[in-house]
Amino acid sequence: MQILIASIELFSEKGYANTSTKEIAKKAGVAEGNIFSKYTNKRGLLDAIITPVIKSILPSAMQDLLDESMDPSNLTLDSLIRPLLKNRIIFLQENAKVLKIFISELLYDKSVVTQLLENAPAPYWTAINTTIDALKEKKLIVNWDNLEILKVIWSIIGGVVLGYLLFDQPLTKESTDHSTDALINALSI
Amino acid sequence: MQILIASIELFSEKGYANTSTKEIAKKAGVAEGNIFSKYTNKRGLLDAIITPVIKSILPSAMQDLLDESMDPSNLTLDSLIRPLLKNRIIFLQENAKVLKIFISELLYDKSVVTQLLENAPAPYWTAINTTIDALKEKKLIVNWDNLEILKVIWSIIGGVVLGYLLFDQPLTKESTDHSTDALINALSI
DNA sequence: TTTCTTTGAGTGAGCACTCAATCAATTACA
DNA sequence: TGTAATTGATTGAGTGCTCACTCAAAGAAA
Numbered sequence: 001m002q003i004l005i006a007s008i009e010l011f012s013e014k015g016y017a018n019t020s021t022k023e024i025a026k027k028a029g030v031a032e033g034n035i036f037s038k039y040t041n042k043r044g045l046l047d048a049i050i051t052p053v054i055k056s057i058l059p060s061a062m063q064d065l066l067d068e069s070m071d072p073s074n075l076t077l078d079s080l081i082r083p084l085l086k087n088r089i090i091f092l093q094e095n096a097k098v099l100k101i102f103i104s105e106l107l108y109d110k111s112v113v114t115q116l117l118e119n120a121p122a123p124y125w126t127a128i129n130t131t132i133d134a135l136k137e138k139k140l141i142v143n144w145d146n147l148e149i150l151k152v153i154w155s156i157i158g159g160v161v162l163g164y165l166l167f168d169q170p171l172t173k174e175s176t177d178h179s180t181d182a183l184i185n186a187l188s189i
Numbered sequence: 190m191q192i193l194i195a196s197i198e199l200f201s202e203k204g205y206a207n208t209s210t211k212e213i214a215k216k217a218g219v220a221e222g223n224i225f226s227k228y229t230n231k232r233g234l235l236d237a238i239i240t241p242v243i244k245s246i247l248p249s250a251m252q253d254l255l256d257e258s259m260d261p262s263n264l265t266l267d268s269l270i271r272p273l274l275k276n277r278i279i280f281l282q283e284n285a286k287v288l289k290i291f292i293s294e295l296l297y298d299k300s301v302v303t304q305l306l307e308n309a310p311a312p313y314w315t316a317i318n319t320t321i322d323a324l325k326e327k328k329l330i331v332n333w334d335n336l337e338i339l340k341v342i343w344s345i346i347g348g349v350v351l352g353y354l355l356f357d358q359p360l361t362k363e364s365t366d367h368s369t370d371a372l373i374n375a376l377s378i
Numbered sequence: 379t380t381t382c383t384t385t386g387a388g389t390g391a392g393c394a395c396t397c398a399a400t401c402a403a404t405t406a407c408a
Numbered sequence: 409t410g411t412a413a414t415t416g417a418t419t420g421a422g423t424g425c426t427c428a429c430t431c432a433a434a435g436a437a438a
Contacts, residue, residue: 020392020394022392022393022394035395036395036396041394
């Protein structure tokens with residue numbers, strides 16, 4: 001556990017490739033050999049950090065989307081988007097360090113994308129399509145392909161993540177409110 | 190020159206830390222020592238790749254913004270945003286590999302952000318503020334703080350970049366049109 | 379002949395990873 | 409309960425290897 005905490009700290013600060021197992025052992029207060037008996041190799045340590053993100057990031061986001069669309073009669077774009085963005089920004093703040101490690105990895109290992117998508121089971125996708133279709137029915141959302149709508153949503157969330165991780169842009173209430181308003185506006189008819 | 194081309198290729202494919210100078214020399218078709226007589230050290234090679242991006246990325250983006258706001262009487266949100274996003278996406282495609290290397294670097298070296306901002310001189314900022322203020326005057330844009338408006342613009346562009354670099358999302362006409370429409374919608378009153 | 383460039387074997391440093399030895403906890407037995 | 413035996417976890421010096429970088433020698437250009 002100490003090893004994992006130390007690794008997250010160091011990887012997110014200096015990057016995976018620039019962190020030695022010796023440093024990790026020192027920070028964790030254990031002998032270097034311990035790392036290898038528990039995680040087989042350095043890569044195993046990275047996997048132990050990233051796998052939980054892969055397993056939780058998409059399912060939890062999709063759950064957010066669905067939680068807000070339980071009652072179709074009260075469904076509006078606002079009631080869908082606002083809690084979604086709020087939850088995603090909370091998730092981002094809680095997992096900032098691990099997400100940073102994850103994104104670094106994503107840049108040079110495309111197999112992670114596949115793993116990511118495998119963790120978003122079909123039932124979620126159909127439920128989300130149903131929700132978006134319901135909004136289209138009510139003329140509350142632009143009449144684009146559902147995938148294109150989702151891309152715009154993820155684009156804005158991605159932009160917030162990028163600003164936070166790359167430029168240390170603080171997630172003030174003003175900023176996140178504006179991102180939310182902008183997204184709702186963007187998809188309204 | 191061959192060395193630089195080989196470096197960009199390898200760094201963007203495998204990452205800076207995972208590329209050895211030996212590999213670069215082999216790909217470039219020169220002896221390893223050549224790299225060090227021309228670029229001092231491996232880091233010098235990275236700088237030679239990144240510096241041009243730093244020097245051009247913000248100025249060229251801001252020039253795009255200003256080119257479209259020459260004639261204040263014809264200024265609309267659409268005439269401002271549409272060419273801007275188009276130019277940024279062209280820039281992204283032309284410089285995808287270098288931008289990828291740049292973003293990797295940005296994640297773990299915050300001094301790059303400072304350099305980036307130093308290359309956006311004050312005249313640009315005032316001109317952009319004037320443009321946004323003019324749109325506010327005409328009630329063609331939301332009445333937020335100008336910085337907040339710029340953040341939303343960059344958020345969308347960042348989201349497109351992220352989708353392209355991280356998830357290999359193709360930049361189809363449909364996608365980029367939707368991003369553009371969404372952004373214009375997002376900032377309209 | 380002189381000056382500048384290119385070469386690649388060589389070098390020390392640092393890396394991930396190993397493993398025999400040590401330590402700690404648990405069980406076996408009188 | 410006290411002690412010996414067994415098992416499993418922890419240690420860190422040691423190992424082989426790869427890395428960035430050097431430099432004397434060879435080659436090319438002037």
